[in-house]
Amino acid sequence: MFPPIYEVCAADAGVQAALGTPVRLYPFGEAPHGVALPYTVWQTLGGSPDNFLKQRPDIDQFTLQVDVYASTATAARAAARSLRDAIEPVAYITRWNGEDRDDETKNYRVSFDVDWWVPR
Template structure:
């Protein structure tokens, strides 16, 4: 009952070239380990629903996911975001570019976007 973001993104050679393969640095929100290597990606679900029908069980679920890329440089954050976009778009929809920011305390860069999934059961 979750968007298949890890399975989709970790199967991309381009994504793994940028965020690693052992481990793939793609974490559910709040699960990145202390001292994680940059760049890395965090994601969180923020809504969704089953495709309900009268008289039969749902055959698909929809999910909304926010994806946040964290990196040492703006160029690195953008490169990872592009690789993620290229991996995701064949199976889901990027629905919003949330923008870029730089954390005042850590000086790390963030690129954020949203994805809408429709997943067959």
């Protein structure tokens, strides 16, 4: 019922190189305080089952937001690239949400959205 973003990304050598092992990829609100940089968080923005009139849905669609945080813009972009390369073979990146720098932590952020179709 949920997209396998961790499983897909954790199995990718490029993501492991960028985000360590175990991969620092966390659901919303679960990144540990003081986690090493770079790291990534993701959340479900919405979605829906692919409904039919005469049977139960056989697939669910999810829209995710993925946010990469790092101490430099270069590291944030490199980690985002590795995630992109791991995700694109199995899901669709639908939006680049931009880049910014947090005023308080001074961490850099790269954000993008993913549409993921998950068979039941």
